[in-house]
Amino acid sequence: MRIxxxxxxxxxxxxxxxxYEEQGLLTPERSESGQRHYSDKAVDRVRLIQHFYAAGISSxxxxxxxxxxxxxxxxxxxxxxxxxxxxxxxxxxxDLRGTLQQLDAVIAGAVRAHESGVxxxxx
Amino acid sequence: MRIxxxxxxxxxxxxxxxxYEEQGLLTPERSESGQRHYSDKAVDRVRLIQHFYAAGISSxxxxxxxxxxxxxxxxxxxxxxxxxxxxxxxxxxxDLRGTLQQLDAVIAGAVRAHESGVxxxxx
DNA sequence: TAGAAAGCTCACGTTGACGTCAGAGGTAGC
DNA sequence: GCTACCTCTGACGTCAACGTGAGCTTTCTA
Numbered sequence: 444m445r446i447x448x449x450x451x452x453x454x455x456x457x458x459x460x461x462x463y464e465e466q467g468l469l470t471p472e473r474s475e476s477g478q479r480h481y482s483d484k485a486v487d488r489v490r491l492i493q494h495f496y497a498a499g500i501s502s503x504x505x506x507x508x509x510x511x512x513x514x515x516x517x518x519x520x521x522x523x524x525x526x527x528x529x530x531x532x533x534x535x536x537x538d539l540r541g542t543l544q545q546l547d548a549v550i551a552g553a554v555r556a557h558e559s560g561v562x563x564x565x566x
Numbered sequence: 567m568r569i570x571x572x573x574x575x576x577x578x579x580x581x582x583x584x585x586y587e588e589q590g591l592l593t594p595e596r597s598e599s600g601q602r603h604y605s606d607k608a609v610d611r612v613r614l615i616q617h618f619y620a621a622g623i624s625s626x627x628x629x630x631x632x633x634x635x636x637x638x639x640x641x642x643x644x645x646x647x648x649x650x651x652x653x654x655x656x657x658x659x660x661d662l663r664g665t666l667q668q669l670d671a672v673i674a675g676a677v678r679a680h681e682s683g684v685x686x687x688x689x
Numbered sequence: 690t691a692g693a694a695a696g697c698t699c700a701c702g703t704t705g706a707c708g709t710c711a712g713a714g715g716t717a718g719c
Numbered sequence: 720g721c722t723a724c725c726t727c728t729g730a731c732g733t734c735a736a737c738g739t740g741a742g743c744t745t746t747c748t749a
Contacts, residue, residue, distance in 0.1 A: 447725060462707060476715055478726060491668065498665040517676030529669045536662050539655050542621040545614065546652045549635050553645055570695060585737060599745055601696060
Protein backbone atom coordinates (compact mmCIF):
# COMPACT_ATOMS: atom_id res chain seq x y z
CA MET A 444 0.00 0.00 0.00
CA ARG A 445 1.04 3.62 -0.39
CA ILE A 446 1.61 6.09 2.41
CA UNK A 447 -1.88 7.55 2.39
CA UNK A 448 -3.51 4.19 2.95
CA UNK A 449 -1.11 3.30 5.74
CA UNK A 450 -1.85 6.63 7.35
CA UNK A 451 -5.55 5.95 7.18
CA UNK A 452 -5.28 2.40 8.48
CA UNK A 453 -3.12 3.38 11.44
CA UNK A 454 -4.60 6.76 12.23
CA UNK A 455 -1.12 8.26 11.99
CA UNK A 456 -0.42 11.25 9.77
CA UNK A 457 1.51 11.00 6.53
CA UNK A 458 4.03 13.40 7.95
CA UNK A 459 4.54 11.16 10.98
CA UNK A 460 5.15 8.12 8.77
CA UNK A 461 7.83 9.99 6.84
CA UNK A 462 9.28 11.06 10.16
CA TYR A 463 9.42 7.45 11.35
CA GLU A 464 11.34 6.62 8.22
CA GLU A 465 13.77 9.48 8.87
CA GLN A 466 14.38 7.98 12.29
CA GLY A 467 15.00 4.55 10.77
CA LEU A 468 11.92 3.01 12.34
CA LEU A 469 10.25 2.22 9.03
CA THR A 470 11.94 1.26 5.75
CA PRO A 471 9.40 0.93 2.97
CA GLU A 472 10.15 -0.25 -0.54
CA ARG A 473 10.28 2.38 -3.23
CA SER A 474 8.62 2.27 -6.63
CA GLU A 475 10.49 3.26 -9.79
CA SER A 476 9.18 6.78 -9.39
CA GLY A 477 10.22 7.00 -5.77
CA GLN A 478 6.91 6.41 -4.08
CA ARG A 479 6.86 4.50 -0.80
CA HIS A 480 5.21 1.09 -0.70
CA TYR A 481 4.43 -0.66 2.57
CA SER A 482 3.57 -4.25 3.36
CA ASP A 483 0.68 -5.18 5.61
CA LYS A 484 3.10 -5.80 8.45
CA ALA A 485 3.84 -2.09 8.50
CA VAL A 486 0.44 -1.52 10.09
CA ASP A 487 1.40 -3.47 13.18
CA ARG A 488 4.82 -1.95 13.27
CA VAL A 489 3.40 1.57 13.24
CA ARG A 490 1.02 0.68 16.05
CA LEU A 491 3.89 -0.75 18.04
CA ILE A 492 5.89 2.41 17.50
CA GLN A 493 2.97 4.50 18.70
CA HIS A 494 2.68 2.28 21.73
CA PHE A 495 6.29 2.90 22.60
CA TYR A 496 6.05 6.63 21.95
CA ALA A 497 3.09 6.77 24.29
CA ALA A 498 5.24 5.16 26.95
CA GLY A 499 7.74 8.00 26.62
CA ILE A 500 10.30 5.90 24.79
CA SER A 501 12.33 7.99 22.32
CA SER A 502 12.91 7.26 18.63
CA UNK A 503 16.50 6.32 19.30
CA UNK A 504 15.53 3.86 22.02
CA UNK A 505 12.80 2.34 19.86
CA UNK A 506 15.27 2.01 17.01
CA UNK A 507 17.60 0.14 19.31
CA UNK A 508 14.90 -2.27 20.36
CA UNK A 509 13.13 -2.79 17.04
CA UNK A 510 15.41 -5.46 15.58
CA UNK A 511 14.77 -7.75 18.51
CA UNK A 512 11.09 -6.96 18.45
CA UNK A 513 11.09 -8.18 14.88
CA UNK A 514 13.49 -11.10 15.08
CA UNK A 515 13.21 -12.04 18.76
CA UNK A 516 16.94 -11.55 19.17
CA UNK A 517 18.67 -9.21 21.60
CA UNK A 518 22.18 -8.49 22.73
CA UNK A 519 22.76 -8.25 26.48
CA UNK A 520 22.97 -4.51 26.09
CA UNK A 521 19.59 -4.32 24.39
CA UNK A 522 18.15 -6.68 26.98
CA UNK A 523 19.32 -4.32 29.70
CA UNK A 524 17.65 -1.44 27.89
CA UNK A 525 14.45 -3.42 27.60
CA UNK A 526 14.41 -4.01 31.34
CA UNK A 527 15.07 -0.34 31.98
CA UNK A 528 12.15 0.65 29.81
CA UNK A 529 10.00 -1.93 31.54
CA UNK A 530 10.84 -0.43 34.91
CA UNK A 531 10.12 3.01 33.58
CA UNK A 532 6.70 1.93 32.33
CA UNK A 533 5.91 0.31 35.67
CA UNK A 534 6.90 3.51 37.42
CA UNK A 535 4.72 5.55 35.10
CA UNK A 536 1.76 3.33 35.87
CA UNK A 537 2.32 3.76 39.59
CA ASP A 538 2.61 7.52 39.21
CA LEU A 539 -0.58 7.66 37.21
CA ARG A 540 -2.35 5.65 39.89
CA GLY A 541 -1.25 8.30 42.37
CA THR A 542 -2.53 11.03 40.09
CA LEU A 543 -5.80 9.17 39.77
CA GLN A 544 -6.20 9.16 43.53
CA GLN A 545 -5.48 12.88 43.65
CA LEU A 546 -8.04 13.53 40.96
CA ASP A 547 -10.62 11.36 42.70
CA ALA A 548 -10.09 13.22 45.94
CA VAL A 549 -10.50 16.53 44.16
CA ILE A 550 -13.62 15.34 42.36
CA ALA A 551 -15.15 13.94 45.54
CA GLY A 552 -14.47 17.21 47.33
CA ALA A 553 -15.97 19.19 44.50
CA VAL A 554 -19.09 17.07 44.40
CA ARG A 555 -19.59 17.44 48.16
CA ALA A 556 -19.12 21.19 47.86
CA HIS A 557 -21.61 21.32 45.03
CA GLU A 558 -24.18 19.38 47.02
CA SER A 559 -23.83 21.67 49.99
CA GLY A 560 -24.32 24.72 47.80
CA VAL A 561 -20.90 26.25 48.10
CA UNK A 562 -20.28 28.96 45.44
CA UNK A 563 -18.05 28.13 42.50
CA UNK A 564 -14.94 29.75 41.05
CA UNK A 565 -15.49 31.27 37.62
CA UNK A 566 -15.21 28.90 34.73
CA MET B 567 10.92 30.47 52.36
CA ARG B 568 12.72 31.80 49.29
CA ILE B 569 12.81 30.21 45.88
CA UNK B 570 16.05 28.30 46.41
CA UNK B 571 14.75 26.49 49.44
CA UNK B 572 11.46 25.61 47.74
CA UNK B 573 13.45 24.25 44.82
CA UNK B 574 15.52 22.11 47.14
CA UNK B 575 12.54 20.85 49.12
CA UNK B 576 10.57 19.88 46.03
CA UNK B 577 13.39 18.76 43.77
CA UNK B 578 12.17 21.19 41.13
CA UNK B 579 14.51 23.72 39.54
CA UNK B 580 14.38 27.42 40.34
CA UNK B 581 13.66 28.06 36.69
CA UNK B 582 10.70 25.70 36.77
CA UNK B 583 9.25 27.47 39.81
CA UNK B 584 9.46 30.81 38.03
CA UNK B 585 7.84 29.18 35.04
CA TYR B 586 4.97 27.89 37.19
CA GLU B 587 4.43 31.45 38.36
CA GLU B 588 4.40 32.70 34.77
CA GLN B 589 1.66 30.19 34.09
CA GLY B 590 -0.32 31.37 37.09
CA LEU B 591 0.09 28.11 38.98
CA LEU B 592 2.02 29.65 41.84
CA THR B 593 1.61 33.16 43.26
CA PRO B 594 4.18 33.82 45.97
CA GLU B 595 4.33 36.95 48.09
CA ARG B 596 7.02 39.44 47.23
CA SER B 597 9.38 41.17 49.62
CA GLU B 598 10.02 44.91 49.43
CA SER B 599 13.00 44.21 47.20
CA GLY B 600 11.04 41.94 44.92
CA GLN B 601 12.16 38.55 46.14
CA ARG B 602 9.63 35.72 46.14
CA HIS B 603 8.50 34.26 49.44
CA TYR B 604 6.57 31.02 49.64
CA SER B 605 4.53 29.45 52.42
CA ASP B 606 4.94 25.83 53.44
CA LYS B 607 1.82 24.93 51.50
CA ALA B 608 3.68 25.75 48.30
CA VAL B 609 5.65 22.52 48.72
CA ASP B 610 2.52 20.42 48.38
CA ARG B 611 1.22 22.55 45.59
CA VAL B 612 4.41 22.13 43.58
CA ARG B 613 4.27 18.36 44.09
CA LEU B 614 0.68 18.35 42.93
CA ILE B 615 1.59 20.34 39.86
CA GLN B 616 4.35 17.86 39.05
CA HIS B 617 1.90 15.01 39.48
CA PHE B 618 -0.44 16.56 36.98
CA TYR B 619 2.34 17.36 34.54
CA ALA B 620 3.42 13.75 34.69
CA ALA B 621 -0.10 12.77 33.75
CA GLY B 622 0.18 14.84 30.59
CA ILE B 623 -2.08 17.59 31.88
CA SER B 624 -1.07 20.99 30.49
CA SER B 625 -0.41 24.17 32.45
CA UNK B 626 -3.64 25.70 31.21
CA UNK B 627 -5.66 22.70 32.31
CA UNK B 628 -3.95 22.59 35.70
CA UNK B 629 -4.62 26.29 36.11
CA UNK B 630 -8.28 25.67 35.46
CA UNK B 631 -8.45 22.94 38.07
CA UNK B 632 -6.25 24.44 40.77
CA UNK B 633 -8.82 26.67 42.46
CA UNK B 634 -11.02 23.71 43.21
CA UNK B 635 -8.07 21.63 44.28
CA UNK B 636 -7.33 24.33 46.82
CA UNK B 637 -10.80 25.29 47.95
CA UNK B 638 -12.71 22.10 47.18
CA UNK B 639 -15.08 24.06 44.98
CA UNK B 640 -15.77 23.46 41.32
CA UNK B 641 -18.13 24.79 38.70
CA UNK B 642 -19.93 22.21 36.55
CA UNK B 643 -17.56 23.07 33.74
CA UNK B 644 -14.49 22.40 35.86
CA UNK B 645 -16.08 19.22 37.16
CA UNK B 646 -16.52 18.06 33.57
CA UNK B 647 -12.87 18.80 32.89
CA UNK B 648 -11.86 16.87 35.96
CA UNK B 649 -13.77 13.84 34.74
CA UNK B 650 -12.21 14.18 31.31
CA UNK B 651 -8.74 14.19 32.80
CA UNK B 652 -9.65 11.25 34.96
CA UNK B 653 -10.72 9.31 31.89
CA UNK B 654 -7.53 10.33 30.14
CA UNK B 655 -5.43 9.07 33.02
CA UNK B 656 -7.32 5.79 33.09
CA UNK B 657 -6.76 5.41 29.36
CA UNK B 658 -3.07 6.13 29.78
CA UNK B 659 -2.80 3.44 32.43
CA UNK B 660 -4.51 0.95 30.14
CA ASP B 661 -2.23 1.88 27.26
CA LEU B 662 0.82 1.49 29.44
CA ARG B 663 -0.39 -1.92 30.55
CA GLY B 664 -0.55 -2.88 26.88
CA THR B 665 2.94 -1.56 26.35
CA LEU B 666 4.11 -3.54 29.34
CA GLN B 667 2.74 -6.72 27.79
CA GLN B 668 4.48 -5.93 24.52
CA LEU B 669 7.74 -5.35 26.33
CA ASP B 670 7.36 -8.53 28.34
CA ALA B 671 6.74 -10.52 25.19
CA VAL B 672 9.82 -9.00 23.57
CA ILE B 673 11.93 -9.66 26.65
CA ALA B 674 10.71 -13.24 26.94
CA GLY B 675 11.47 -13.85 23.27
CA ALA B 676 14.90 -12.31 23.64
CA VAL B 677 15.74 -14.43 26.67
CA ARG B 678 14.66 -17.61 24.89
CA ALA B 679 16.72 -16.65 21.88
CA HIS B 680 19.69 -15.95 24.09
CA GLU B 681 19.39 -19.32 25.83
CA SER B 682 19.23 -21.17 22.56
CA GLY B 683 22.35 -19.38 21.30
CA VAL B 684 20.81 -17.34 18.52
CA UNK B 685 23.16 -14.59 17.27
CA UNK B 686 22.46 -11.01 18.33
CA UNK B 687 21.99 -7.79 16.37
CA UNK B 688 24.82 -5.30 16.88
CA UNK B 689 24.54 -3.13 19.94
C1' DT C 690 32.18 45.63 55.46
C1' DA C 691 33.75 43.02 51.78
C1' DG C 692 32.73 39.36 48.87
C1' DA C 693 30.41 35.15 48.00
C1' DA C 694 25.95 33.30 47.26
C1' DA C 695 21.35 33.82 46.01
C1' DG C 696 17.83 36.30 43.60
C1' DC C 697 15.95 39.39 39.92
C1' DT C 698 14.42 40.30 34.89
C1' DC C 699 14.78 39.85 30.15
C1' DA C 700 15.46 37.06 26.33
C1' DC C 701 17.22 33.62 23.35
C1' DG C 702 18.22 28.32 23.01
C1' DT C 703 16.77 23.33 23.27
C1' DT C 704 14.36 19.03 22.29
C1' DG C 705 11.09 15.80 20.08
C1' DA C 706 7.44 14.73 17.25
C1' DC C 707 5.50 16.26 14.22
C1' DG C 708 2.54 20.56 11.17
C1' DT C 709 2.63 23.18 7.15
C1' DC C 710 3.79 25.34 2.87
C1' DA C 711 5.98 25.44 -1.78
C1' DG C 712 6.86 23.68 -6.02
C1' DA C 713 7.18 19.71 -8.82
C1' DG C 714 6.11 15.11 -10.42
C1' DG C 715 3.09 10.59 -10.19
C1' DT C 716 -1.42 8.07 -10.61
C1' DA C 717 -6.19 6.81 -11.30
C1' DG C 718 -10.92 7.39 -13.13
C1' DC C 719 -13.57 8.94 -16.90
C1' DG D 720 -5.75 12.94 -22.36
C1' DC D 721 -7.64 15.69 -18.74
C1' DT D 722 -8.39 16.45 -14.22
C1' DA D 723 -8.34 15.68 -9.43
C1' DC D 724 -6.07 13.82 -6.04
C1' DC D 725 -1.72 11.65 -4.19
C1' DT D 726 3.03 11.75 -3.37
C1' DC D 727 7.73 13.60 -3.46
C1' DT D 728 11.63 16.49 -1.29
C1' DG D 729 13.25 20.20 1.19
C1' DA D 730 12.87 23.44 4.74
C1' DC D 731 10.97 26.40 8.06
C1' DG D 732 7.27 26.66 12.00
C1' DT D 733 5.20 25.01 16.42
C1' DC D 734 4.50 23.96 21.19
C1' DA D 735 5.54 23.01 26.07
C1' DA D 736 8.47 22.93 29.80
C1' DC D 737 11.97 24.32 30.90
C1' DG D 738 17.81 25.40 30.29
C1' DT D 739 21.13 28.93 29.98
C1' DG D 740 23.60 33.22 29.94
C1' DA D 741 23.95 38.29 30.72
C1' DG D 742 23.92 41.98 33.64
C1' DC D 743 22.33 43.74 37.83
C1' DT D 744 20.56 43.88 42.90
C1' DT D 745 19.86 41.67 47.59
C1' DT D 746 21.06 38.90 51.29
C1' DC D 747 23.98 36.15 54.06
C1' DT D 748 28.52 35.12 56.18
C1' DA D 749 33.23 35.65 57.81
